Amino acid sequence: MPDPTPLERYARRVSRDAAAARRRSLTRRLSGPLFRKYLAVVPSVFTARGEFRAYRLLVPRAEALERLKGIAVYTLDTATELVAGFRFGKARNDYAYFRSATDLERIEEMGVGERRPGTSFPLAWTPPGWEMLFAVVPDAMPPSAEAAGFSVVTRDHLLRDLIGLYGQRVELLAMIEAHLQS
Numbered sequence: 001m002p003d004p005t006p007l008e009r010y011a012r013r014v015s016r017d018a019a020a021a022r023r024r025s026l027t028r029r030l031s032g033p034l035f036r037k038y039l040a041v042v043p044s045v046f047t048a049r050g051e052f053r054a055y056r057l058l059v060p061r062a063e064a065l066e067r068l069k070g071i072a073v074y075t076l077d078t079a080t081e082l083v084a085g086f087r088f089g090k091a092r093n094d095y096a097y098f099r100s101a102t103d104l105e106r107i108e109e110m111g112v113g114e115r116r117p118g119t120s121f122p123l124a125w126t127p128p129g130w131e132m133l134f135a136v137v138p139d140a141m142p143p144s145a146e147a148a149g150f151s152v153v154t155r156d157h158l159l160r161d162l163i164g165l166y167g168q169r170v171e172l173l174a175m176i177e178a179h180l181q182s
Contacts, residue, residue: 045165046076046095050136050137054134054135058112065078072097072103072150073097073141075161076162083180092126093126097135104137107135159173
């Protein structure tokens with residue numbers, strides 16, 4: 001097969017770009033007011049809100065959540081699971097805000113987790129067989145509410161954190177919106 005000419009390469013690129021523009025337009029039109037609503041949300045990047053630490057859980061997740069009940073305010077997939085019964089991510093990681101560095105030290109003292117070295121442990125990669133707790137001590141605690149007996153961030157803050165981690169994924173935001181409405 002002969003190499004495409006510059007004009008043929010240009011035509012393919014234009015066709016590909018037009019298809020991508022049609023998909024984006026269709027997403028906006030199908031999402032309607034929901035799409036515009038989430039465009040107005042200013043994302044909150046969980047790890048950038050304050051002092052970040054990563055811990056490998058030494059106990060089962062359910063036990064870890066129970067032990068941290070009075071000191072953690074859960075967000076992201078942990079809050080989504082507590083509020084709506086499902087998680088967006090595949091990893092079984094937990095995400096929480098803590099009031100002070102002293103509270104973070106209690107994680108190890110209570111035997112819940114072992115701190116991983118460094119401050120930039122990757123959120124997207126968890127070693128096989130590990131469950132992680134990603135903890136942040138923010139400058140100001142986000143507003144929280146009770147869900148299933150645990151403290152979780154409020155609905156608006158949860159949406160900001162989800163957009164900050166996953167991006168403006170309309171299908172994921174529509175799922176959480178449907179569960180939060182009911």
